[in-house]
Amino acid sequence: MPFEDPYYVSPKNKKGVVALLIISLIIVFTPRFLNYFKEPIHLVITRTQVELIKKRQAKYAYKYKSQFKRKTYKTAPKRFDPNNYIEADWAALGLSLKQVAVVMNFTKRGLYSNEDLKKIFVIPPALFDLIKDSTFYPVKENKPYELTKEKLIPIRALNLNAAQTTDLEQLKGIGPFYAKMILKYRNALGGFIDKNQILEVYKMTPEVFAIIENNCVIDPSICRKMNINTATALELQAHPYLDWNQANSIVKMRLQKNFYRNVNELLESHLIDENTFLKLLPYLSL
Numbered sequence: 001m002p003f004e005d006p007y008y009v010s011p012k013n014k015k016g017v018v019a020l021l022i023i024s025l026i027i028v029f030t031p032r033f034l035n036y037f038k039e040p041i042h043l044v045i046t047r048t049q050v051e052l053i054k055k056r057q058a059k060y061a062y063k064y065k066s067q068f069k070r071k072t073y074k075t076a077p078k079r080f081d082p083n084n085y086i087e088a089d090w091a092a093l094g095l096s097l098k099q100v101a102v103v104m105n106f107t108k109r110g111l112y113s114n115e116d117l118k119k120i121f122v123i124p125p126a127l128f129d130l131i132k133d134s135t136f137y138p139v140k141e142n143k144p145y146e147l148t149k150e151k152l153i154p155i156r157a158l159n160l161n162a163a164q165t166t167d168l169e170q171l172k173g174i175g176p177f178y179a180k181m182i183l184k185y186r187n188a189l190g191g192f193i194d195k196n197q198i199l200e201v202y203k204m205t206p207e208v209f210a211i212i213e214n215n216c217v218i219d220p221s222i223c224r225k226m227n228i229n230t231a232t233a234l235e236l237q238a239h240p241y242l243d244w245n246q247a248n249s250i251v252k253m254r255l256q257k258n259f260y261r262n263v264n265e266l267l268e269s270h271l272i273d274e275n276t277f278l279k280l281l282p283y284l285s286l
Contacts, residue, residue: 054257058265073127076134082111083138094127099275105199108206112137121196124275157217160198161191173211178204188240191223193282200240225285228266229259241279246271260286 073094080089085107090100099122106120114132117123158167160182168179178201185201186192195218199209226236228250236247249269254260263284266272272280 054261058262058268073124073130075130079134079136081136081138082117083107093131095122099123102199105206106196109210110138112139119196121194121279122275124278126274157215159219160186160195160216161219161222171212171215173208178208185240188238189223190225190239190283191220192218193220193223194218220282223282225283227285228263229254229286239280239283241276241283246276262286 074092076093087100087104090103091097095103102122103120106116111117114128114135116137117132117135118128158171163183165176165179165183168174168182169176174182181202181204182198185197189197192198195213195216198204198212198216199206226239228236231250233244233247233251236242236250237244239247242250246269249271250266253265253269257265260266263281263286266280266284267274267277
């Protein structure tokens with residue numbers, strides 16, 4: 001029996017393969033060849049139309065983003081005393097771990113009304129509206145505070161946005177360490193907007209805050225603002241309320257838009273939620 005080469009291809013089959021390749025190449029490249037000679041279509045959009053499109057995008061992005069964020073918060077399953085809620089309970093309502101930590105600092109001092117609860121700046125208005133009708137509070141006892149004279153020294157209220165290290169050290173409970181940490185955090189923020197931000201200072205405790213709270217005032221008018229149309233990613237990242245990814249997102253969106261026309265446009269970034277935006281808002285400018 002003669003040996004047959006398994007790889008042998010007859011001349012007829014070779015011609016068929018070559019013909020198939022040629023037909024395939026014609027099918028693939030003919031549309032590209034024809035498109036090359038077509039006159040390109042130029043869409044003419046006026047500057048007014050561009051501005052209108054951007055405004056509509058910003059409007060609907062803000063509207064739907066806000067609605068989405070509101071849906072992430074949950075109502076309380078039953079009536080509750082906020083003072084007795086633990087970390088897991090607040091997290092179940094939709095707060096982040098960082099927000100829960102701040103809320104727990106406030107509950108240690110005691111909450112006695114919805115007004116006290118509303119003062120916790122990390123609780124978004126959307127969540128407050130969901131839970132305000134489900135809360136109840138203990139009756140506040142007006143016990144005499146025996147150490148008042150020792151803890152509150154008779155000095156005029158200190159403006160935290162203008163105070164220096166020596167000024168802060170005059171406050172009872174504030175030594176060199178806390179004075180340094182308060183100034184460091186104030187400089188990073190650009191100034192305090194609310195007294196409760198003092199609780200964000202490194203190693204600050206609710207007990208120390210309670211001592212100095214009545215001897216301090218805040219003047220928000222002298223706070224430093226960040227121009228989101230000129231600030232670099234590094235400058236934005238230096239703010240305590242922004243991380244690198246968020247800062248970089250702000251700069252990239254600015255390049256895409258040429259520049260920001262309204263600070264609300266920051267909400268178009270999926271990295272900046274509504275709560276972060278509200279905390280940042282007093283520090284932003286165009």
